[in-house]
Amino acid sequence: MFISQFNQLAFQYIENYEVQKAPPVTIIAGQEGLGKTQLLNCILQKMKPQKVKIVLIDADKFSKKFAFAAQNGSLNSFRRSVRSNDLFLLDNINVLQGKKKTLEELFHTVDTILAQGGKTVITYQGSTPNFDFLNQRFASRLKSGFFLYLKDPAAEELEHFIAYRLTGDLFQEIRPCQPALLSGIKNMKQAVKIAEQLKKDIQPTNFAEEKIHVPQSEKLFHLPGIGEQANLVVSIVCEYCGLEKDKVLGSTKKGEIVEARQMVYLLLHEIFQYPYRDIASYFRKNTGSLTNQSEKIRERKQVLFETLCKKLYNAEKERSYGRG
Secondary structure (H helix, E strand, O other): OOOOOOOHHHHHHHHOOOOOOOOOEEEEEEOOOOOHHHHHHHHHHHHHHHOOOEEEEEHHHHHHHHHHHHHOOOHHHHHHHHHOOOEEEEEOHHHHOOOHHHHHHHHHHHHHHHHOOOEEEEEEEOOOOOOOOOOHHHHHHHHOOEEEEOOOOOHHHHHHHHHHHHOHHHHHHHHHHOHHHHHOOOOHHHHHHHHHHHHHHOOOHHHHOOOOOOOHHHOOOOOOOHHHHHHHHHHHHHHHHOOOHHHHHOOOOOHHHHHHHHHHHHHHHHOOOOOHHHHHHHHOOOHHHHHHHHHHHHHHOHHHHHHHHHHHHHHHHHHHHHHO
């Protein structure tokens, strides 16, 4: 997940989310493409190890499941499966406008979960939530909740987002060739579309034969070499995970140490924009294996990855101030 000023507060809230301490209702509001669904998935991944009974469902899927259950006489089973959870995550409540029966069912679902001491997090597409399409009781319930607003990203953030999606190497290569394309991006929805199109247009084999030299001024952080960045990343990962550096840098096969080691590779690639081949060369690893491991750890440990990204950003800012 891409973290910047427009969604930083929301991410910090989700990062520290605890069911028992959280407000009964949390509303995440923002325009399309700002990462509302990803934030719900972050909560889901965070809660899994805690044995919290949790369900994440898209509002449209909730509507279809409810309709199917009503038609097939299985409403009781449907309700038990949804209402027995400690945490109910609903994505994109807007799509239920005009569906009175579904909204009534959703109201009773949320009401039951809250009455049992559970919590709910609901996303709303739009900068200013308007719950006029709900009945008065339901609207009142949601309006009393805690609101997280995702701001519209600035132009610089949109460009950084595209760099994040393409990886730094390819972005720096195409950036001089596409000034009109990049300057025309007005919102995150456009940025996502353009990033995906550029991914299709770019042939990775064109860049595989030779090392791409990114000007030092274009690097995210201005450090003299991969060694210093690697030491910084290893230190932060070890400190946060409570592990010894020697073991992370060694050949130990213990699960948590292997995951920390893979996280180091991923952070060097994502934050400092080093190609995986350079990282593999530095750590004397096979490029293909290291690349595969890094991408898999991103999927399995998304919340940990985002947390370490933030800590790394903060640590580098402090170092930059110190050098200034």
